[in-house]
Amino acid sequence: MQTGNxxxxxxxxxxxxxxLAGFVxxxxxxxxxxxxxxxxxDRWAIPETRFDPQPMPSYDNMLKGIFEKSEPDVAEYxxxxxIYHDPAAGDMTPRTELPPDEYWAYTTHxxxxxxxxxxxxxxxxxxxxxxxxxxxxxxxxxxxxxxxxDDHLKIGSDWFYPLHYSLNLEWKxxxxxxxxxxxxxxxxxxxxxxxxxxRIFREFFTFRPAKRxxxxxxxxxxxxxxxALPFHFFFAITGLIIFASFFYFPVNSTMLKPLHELSEEIExxxxxxxxxxxxxxxxxxxxxxMIADAKHRWSERGMPGEVGFLMVTxxxxxxxxxxxxxxGSDRVALVGEGIHYKAATGExxxxxxxxxxxxxxxEFLTGLxxxxxxxxxxxxxxxxxxxxxxxxxxxxxxxxxxKRKSQHARAGSQGSRLTDAFAVATVTGIVVAACAMLLSNxxxxxDTSGKGDWEKIVFCSVWGLTLLHALWRSSPVAxxxxxxxxxxxxxxxTVLAVAAVIANWLTTGDHLIKTLFTERYxxxxxxxxxxxxxxxxxxxxxxxxxxxxxxxxxxxxSTDTATREVGYE
Amino acid sequence: MxxxxxxxxxxxxxxxxxxWLALSLPSHWRxxxxxxxxxxxxxxxxxxxxFVSGGICLVADHPSMAVLVWFMLIALCAFLTxxxxxxxxxxxxxxxxFTAA
Numbered sequence: 001m002q003t004g005n006x007x008x009x010x011x012x013x014x015x016x017x018x019x020l021a022g023f024v025x026x027x028x029x030x031x032x033x034x035x036x037x038x039x040x041x042d043r044w045a046i047p048e049t050r051f052d053p054q055p056m057p058s059y060d061n062m063l064k065g066i067f068e069k070s071e072p073d074v075a076e077y078x079x080x081x082x083i084y085h086d087p088a089a090g091d092m093t094p095r096t097e098l099p100p101d102e103y104w105a106y107t108t109h110x111x112x113x114x115x116x117x118x119x120x121x122x123x124x125x126x127x128x129x130x131x132x133x134x135x136x137x138x139x140x141x142x143x144x145x146x147x148x149x150d151d152h153l154k155i156g157s158d159w160f161y162p163l164h165y166s167l168n169l170e171w172k173x174x175x176x177x178x179x180x181x182x183x184x185x186x187x188x189x190x191x192x193x194x195x196x197x198x199r200i201f202r203e204f205f206t207f208r209p210a211k212r213x214x215x216x217x218x219x220x221x222x223x224x225x226x227x228a229l230p231f232h233f234f235f236a237i238t239g240l241i242i243f244a245s246f247f248y249f250p251v252n253s254t255m256l257k258p259l260h261e262l263s264e265e266i267e268x269x270x271x272x273x274x275x276x277x278x279x280x281x282x283x284x285x286x287x288x289x290m291i292a293d294a295k296h297r298w299s300e301r302g303m304p305g306e307v308g309f310l311m312v313t314x315x316x317x318x319x320x321x322x323x324x325x326x327x328g329s330d331r332v333a334l335v336g337e338g339i340h341y342k343a344a345t346g347e348x349x350x351x352x353x354x355x356x357x358x359x360x361x362x363e364f365l366t367g368l369x370x371x372x373x374x375x376x377x378x379x380x381x382x383x384x385x386x387x388x389x390x391x392x393x394x395x396x397x398x399x400x401x402x403k404r405k406s407q408h409a410r411a412g413s414q415g416s417r418l419t420d421a422f423a424v425a426t427v428t429g430i431v432v433a434a435c436a437m438l439l440s441n442x443x444x445x446x447d448t449s450g451k452g453d454w455e456k457i458v459f460c461s462v463w464g465l466t467l468l469h470a471l472w473r474s475s476p477v478a479x480x481x482x483x484x485x486x487x488x489x490x491x492x493x494t495v496l497a498v499a500a501v502i503a504n505w506l507t508t509g510d511h512l513i514k515t516l517f518t519e520r521y522x523x524x525x526x527x528x529x530x531x532x533x534x535x536x537x538x539x540x541x542x543x544x545x546x547x548x549x550x551x552x553x554x555x556x557x558s559t560d561t562a563t564r565e566v567g568y569e
Numbered sequence: 570m571x572x573x574x575x576x577x578x579x580x581x582x583x584x585x586x587x588x589w590l591a592l593s594l595p596s597h598w599r600x601x602x603x604x605x606x607x608x609x610x611x612x613x614x615x616x617x618x619x620f621v622s623g624g625i626c627l628v629a630d631h632p633s634m635a636v637l638v639w640f641m642l643i644a645l646c647a648f649l650t651x652x653x654x655x656x657x658x659x660x661x662x663x664x665x666x667f668t669a670a
Contacts (some may be wrong), residue, residue, distance in 0.1 A: 205591040205651040227647040230640045364633055377576050380639035388644065395632040535632060 007196055014192040019400055019419070021185035022393045024167070026426045031164035032235070033386030034156070034434070036371065036379050037530075039110040040523035041156030045441045049141070050521055051112045055173045056105065056307040057142040059287035063116065063310075066145060067103045071096055072120045072134045079120070084132045089124035099123065101277075103312040107142075109329040109374045114142040126240035129261065155441060155454025159459070160434070165239065174193065176247045179239075186236045190229065197222055206315045214402040221395035231385035232392070234265060238369040241362075253364055271350050273340055274319035276346055282318040285346035293302060294324040294339040296353065303337065305330070308372075312343060330376035333363035390427075397423035401477070407413075409480035417477040420484070421470040428489035429466030431534065436462040438531070443505035482545075490542035497535035501528045572629050575639075579625040583642045586618025587650040588664040600658040607667040614667075619643065 034041065043050050057063060079094045085092045119133035139148040153159060162168055175216035194200065204226060207219045225232065242250065253307030268275035291307055298305050307329040308327025314320040320343035328336055338352040355363065367373070371382065401423065405416040440458040444451050466489060475487040504524070515525035591597045593611035622642060626635040653660050 059582050128573040202596075204592060205587075205594070205597060205647065205653045205654055207651050209655050223648070223651055227651075231644060331631050332637065368637055373634065375630070375638075377573075378634065378641065381638065381645060384645055385641055388648065427588075 001462060010195040011191040012190055014196055015400065016395050017185045018189040018193075018393075021182040021189065023422060023426050024182035026039055026390060026393045027167060027430060028164045028179060028182065028239075029386050029389040030430055031160045031434075033383050033390070035161040035164055036382050036386070037156075037523075037526065038161045039108070040158030040526055041160065041438075042154040043112070043521075043523040044504065044527040045155040045438070046148070046150075046152045048509070049113050050508075050510070050524060051143070052106070052112070053109055053112050054142040054559075056107055056291070056310060057114065057145070059105075059291065059310065061103055062142070063103075064284075066116065066138070066140060067100065067118055067312075070100075070116075070118045070136045072098050072118075072136045076134055080134055081407065082169060084122040084125055084127075084130075084134070086124045086126040092304045093123050100315045101133065103310075103315055105310045106308070108231070108308065108327060108372055109306075112141075112381075113139050113148055136332055151450055151452050152488075153441075153455055154447075155437065155455065156368050158435075159456065162446040165243070173247060176243060180243060183236045183240050187233070187530055190225070190233055190236070193225055194229075197226070200226060214399065217395045217399045217402055221399055223390055224392040224395065228388045229386050229390075231382075232389055234365075235369060235385075235389075238365045242366050242369060271340070272439050273321055273349060274314065276319065277314045277317040278319040279468070280322065281316060282344040284312070284316075284320065284322075284343045287312075287322055287343075290322055290339075290341040290346055291324055293341075293346075294326075294346070297339060298326055300339055301337070305337075318344060328367070328372055332373055333360065333366040338365070345491070351352055365507055394423070394427045397427065402518065403479055406480045409478060412478075414478060415473045418471075420477045420483050421467070421474040424470035424483060424485045424489060425463070425467035428462055428486060428538075431493050431538070432489055432496065433459050433463035434465050435493055435500055439500040442507050443499060484547075486547035487542050490538040490545065493538035494535045494542065497531040497538070499532050501535075575625055575629040579622045579629070579638070580642060580646065582618050582625065583622035583646040584649060585645040585664060586615045586622060587600075588661055589615030589618060589652060589666070591650050592661070592664065592666055597654055597658075600654055602666065603660045610667040 005116040007318050051567055058233055072095050074095065077098075081092055081095075098120035101121035102120050104119075105115075105116045106113055107114050115137070116139070117137040119135055122132045122134065125132045132238070139154075140146065141148055159168070165179055166173070167175035167178060169178070197203075203219070203222060205223070207216065211219070261497055265275050287310075291310075294307070295304070303326070306329075307321075307324055308329075310324040311321060311323045311325075313323065322341045324339050324341070326337040329353065333355075336352070336355070338565065340349045340351075341347065342349050397419065401416045403418045405420075408414070408416045435457040438456050441455050444454055448454065470483065470485040473488070475481050477483050501512075510521070510524050512525060512528055515521045515528065575591070589611045592606055593608045593615060595606060595608070598606040600647060601661070623639045626638045627639060629635065650661075
C-alpha cells in the first residue's frame, strides 16, 4: 500500500471513530475534569458539610458504635438476597438480622466527612465460596459521629464522578462498556491523528485566528491534541486499565476463576491472614491501640502518616483481623503500607512488604488517574489537561461540520445538520445541564424528600432539552450557515452559572468575600470562582458567535434608503 | 510555601523554553522579530530550559509526582506560548534571543 493510501485510510478512521466516540469522550473529559475537584463540589452542594477535613476518628469511641448500629441497604437486600440465599437451607434471614462480616472506613486529606461501610454476610448462601455480601454504606460527620443525610446527593463524587466512567447507566453495566469502547476508540484516534498530522513540530504552536473557520478550527484541534498528547494518551489507557480486570477482561471471574481463587487462598496463607471465618465468636481488642502502633511503625520506616483506609475482616470471629492502610496523600500510588493485626488480641500479623517493580508501576498508573495525592497545583494542571481534551473533541466536531456543510447544503443532505445539533448538546449542553443541576441544588429546599433524585432529574431533563433545542434551531446548518443554538446555550450557561453563585450566597450566606478572605473556605470559593469563570468564557463566546450584520445586505439597504431619500426630495 | 515558589519558577522556565522552541521556527520568529532565527541555538536553549524546568519539579516533589507535573507544564506552557503568538506576539520580545549571523 502506498503512503498516500495509508494516510487516507487513517484519516477515514480518525474522522469516523473520532466522531462516534467523541460524543461519549466529551462527557468523560468534561466530567472527569470536574471530578478532579469532586469533594470540593460536594461541599458546595451540601452546605452542612462545609468544615475542614478531619483525620480518621477514634474507632473504639466512635466508629465501633456506628458500625454496630448500621443496617443493610433495603434496595440491595431486596435485589441480592434472593440470589445469594439458598432456599433449601430455610427462610431468608430478615434484613436487620444479617450478621456483619466486614467493616471499612475511608477518608482522604480532602474529606471533612467520613465514608463508612459494612458488608453483611448471608448466613445460608447458595454458593458458599462466593463473596455474598450485602452492603450498608453511610457517611458521618467525624467531629461528633452524627449521620449525614443519605438523600443529600454528593453531586461531585456521586454524580459527576461516576458519570465520567459509567455515564451513570447502571443497567447491565452498559455505561462502563460504552465508555471503555470510547476510550479504546480514543487511543485509535490519537494514533491515527498523529499519523495524518504532517507537521507535528512545525505547527506545535500554531493557531491562526485570522484564518477562515475551517482552518482555525483545525489549528486548535491539532494543537490541543498534540501539546497534551501524553495526558490524553495516559488518561485513556489508565482509565481502561482501572476497569480492565472488572469489566473489559474479566478473566479472574470467568476463564481463570479456579486459578484466581486458588491464588487468593495461597496469598492469604502467605500473608498469614485467615481467608475464611473460624466459626468461633470473639470480641475485638482496642483498634485505637493498633492504629497507634501502625503509625509508630510508619514513622520508623521514615514515612510518618495518617490512616487513610481502615478495614475489619471476618467481624466478630476468632479469625477476624484489622487492616490499617496509610493515606497516600504524598505520592502518586494509592493507599498502602498496610499493617494487619489480629482483631481479638491486637497482635501484629503482618506488615506488607515494599512493592515489587511491577506492582509499583501498576499502582503508579492507576494512581496517576485516580489522584488521591495532595498536590493542588497538579490538580489544576489536570483540569487544564482535561479541558484541553474537551477543546480537542469540540473542535473535532466543528471541523467535521465546517468541512461538510456547504457540500451537504448543495446535496440537500441533513448529515452535518444532525451532527452539529448533537455537538451542541454534547459541548454546551452538558455545561448547561451541570450548571442547572448546581442551581437546582441551591433552590430545592433542604428538607425535600429525595432531594438528590430531583437534582438528577433536573440534570437529565435539562440535558435532553438542550438536545431538543439544538435540533429545533438546526435548520440554518442545512443552508451552510451556523446553528444559533450554540450562542443561545452559551448565554444560558452565563445566566445559570451566575445564578448558581448568587443562589449559593443567598441560601448559605457564603459569598466570595467571606469564603476567600474573612472565613476562608477554598472548596466553596473555588467552585464559585470556577462558575464565574465559566460564565465569563460563555459570555465572550456568545458575543463572538453573535450574527455579524451581513455587509452586502446593509449596503443594499443604505443605497435603497439613499435612493428613496433622493426620490423624496 | 517554598514549593509554591518552585512551581512558579518551573512554570516560568518552561514558558521561556517553549518561547525559545517556538522562536526557532522561522514562521513564529517573523511574528516577533525581523530577519532570520538562529534555529539550532534557539532549539538547544529551548530544550535545555524544558529539562531545567523538569529538574526544578524534581526538587519540589517525589520523582513519580514530578514527572506528571512536568508533562502537564509542557502542555500548559505550550498552550500559553501558542496563544501569545496568536494574539499578542509582541509580548514574546522580552525573551532574549540569538540572531542568525
